[in-house]
Amino acid sequence: MFTSFELKAVTIPNRIVMPAMCQYSATEDGYVTNWHRVHYGTRAVGGVGLIILEATAVEKRGRLSNHDLGIWDDDQIPGLRELVELGQAHGCVMGIQIAHGGRKSFGEELVAPSALAFPKMAAPHALTVSEIKDVVASWRHAARRAHAAGFDLLQIHGAHGYLIHQFLSPLSNRRTDAYGGSLQNRMRFLVEIVEAVQGEWPEDRPLSVRLSAVDYLDGGLSVCDTVEISRTLQDRGVDLMDISSGGLLPAPIKLGPGYQVPYAEAVKQEVGIPTIAVGLITKDELAQEILSNGRADFVALGRELLRNPYWVLKAQAKEEIWPWQYHRAMPRS
Numbered sequence: 001m002f003t004s005f006e007l008k009a010v011t012i013p014n015r016i017v018m019p020a021m022c023q024y025s026a027t028e029d030g031y032v033t034n035w036h037r038v039h040y041g042t043r044a045v046g047g048v049g050l051i052i053l054e055a056t057a058v059e060k061r062g063r064l065s066n067h068d069l070g071i072w073d074d075d076q077i078p079g080l081r082e083l084v085e086l087g088q089a090h091g092c093v094m095g096i097q098i099a100h101g102g103r104k105s106f107g108e109e110l111v112a113p114s115a116l117a118f119p120k121m122a123a124p125h126a127l128t129v130s131e132i133k134d135v136v137a138s139w140r141h142a143a144r145r146a147h148a149a150g151f152d153l154l155q156i157h158g159a160h161g162y163l164i165h166q167f168l169s170p171l172s173n174r175r176t177d178a179y180g181g182s183l184q185n186r187m188r189f190l191v192e193i194v195e196a197v198q199g200e201w202p203e204d205r206p207l208s209v210r211l212s213a214v215d216y217l218d219g220g221l222s223v224c225d226t227v228e229i230s231r232t233l234q235d236r237g238v239d240l241m242d243i244s245s246g247g248l249l250p251a252p253i254k255l256g257p258g259y260q261v262p263y264a265e266a267v268k269q270e271v272g273i274p275t276i277a278v279g280l281i282t283k284d285e286l287a288q289e290i291l292s293n294g295r296a297d298f299v300a301l302g303r304e305l306l307r308n309p310y311w312v313l314k315a316q317a318k319e320e321i322w323p324w325q326y327h328r329a330m331p332r333s
């Protein structure tokens with residue numbers, strides 16, 4: 001848990017990740033606020049190895065709420081840079097998740113691979129091929145801005161039923177052109193985004209993709225599909241897979257400690273690409289077990305880090321990891 005891991009030119013000081021978690025606390029124009037400064041700054045002081053900033057919209061119409069962070073405008077760069085500098089000052093590696101909600105976005109302008117609505121939402125407009133190219137270009141510009149802001153790692157949000165996932169899953173993609181049908185075609189949008197992003201993102205910094213390993217529905221994405229997608233992404237130069245699940249459509253999910261770890265494990269074992277496991281990992285025993293047995297290279301703690309920002313410090317009661325200002329409060333055995 002406390003050994004470092006090198007991804008390209010970036011050394012992540014430990015294996016604990018704070019996964020992307022929307023805070024719905026940006027201004028209506030998608031700018032960083034004091035909330036973000038305190039929220040991310042606290043987890044960086046808390047010793048998290050890698051913070052992945054919340055889903056940050058590559059296009060205004062791709063926001064999930066009217067208070068999402070945005071990266072669709074150059075003016076949004078300085079606020080993001082401040083967060084990067086805050087985190088890095090505490091030795092934390094700073095990543096950002098860039099995202100587009102597609103048919104699950106907030107607002108009127110819903111777009112998707114096919115005109116199939118998410119339950120209780122309006123029907124989206126099915127993107128034409130030339131519109132797809134424009135959306136891909138918005139990911140590219142977002143990558144340029146993420147680099148300009150100084151982020152160490154970039155994550156493409158391909159999970160949770162958002163636009164990329166809508167292309168990947170046969171349940172939401174009924175296209176009959178080059179972007180639909182076979183898995184290879186359904187992957188095309190994601191692969192084009194990866195290529196576009198790589199045009200702007202420096203080669204020596206890690207690129208990550210988050211996927212939902214399964215849709216939990218008949219006819220939806222399976223672990224086998226996810227392994228195949230991950231293999232393609234690895235061949236294309238992606239460095240780190242973050243393996244979540246669900247979100248495409250309402251579905252029954254059996255929750256329990258580490259319930260998504262087997263998916264990360266399958267991707268790691270079968271593809272040999274570094275992975276992040278996530279989902280109800282709250283105890284250091286479980287985190288350590290996952291890492292020691294090589295089931296994943298990183299563990300992400302979401303809600304647990306919201307409740308307990310100093311989880312990492314508490315798990316390692318060693319003086320050197322605690323900020324000197326807090327030494328008098330350090331637990332002693």
Ligand SMILES: Cc1cc2nc3c(=O)[nH]c(=O)nc-3n(C[C@H](O)[C@H](O)[C@H](O)COP(=O)(O)O)c2cc1C
Pocket residue numbers: 019020021022023054055097157159160210244278279280281300301302303304
């Ligand atoms: C408040 C909140 C916001 C979230 N926002 C995002 C997000 O922006 N992007 C994403 O990929 N997942 C998001 N998630 C999912 C988390 O990253 C994580 O995968 C999930 O909470 C399961 O991990 P946990 O059991 O450790 O919380 C969010 C979860 C929470 C609780």
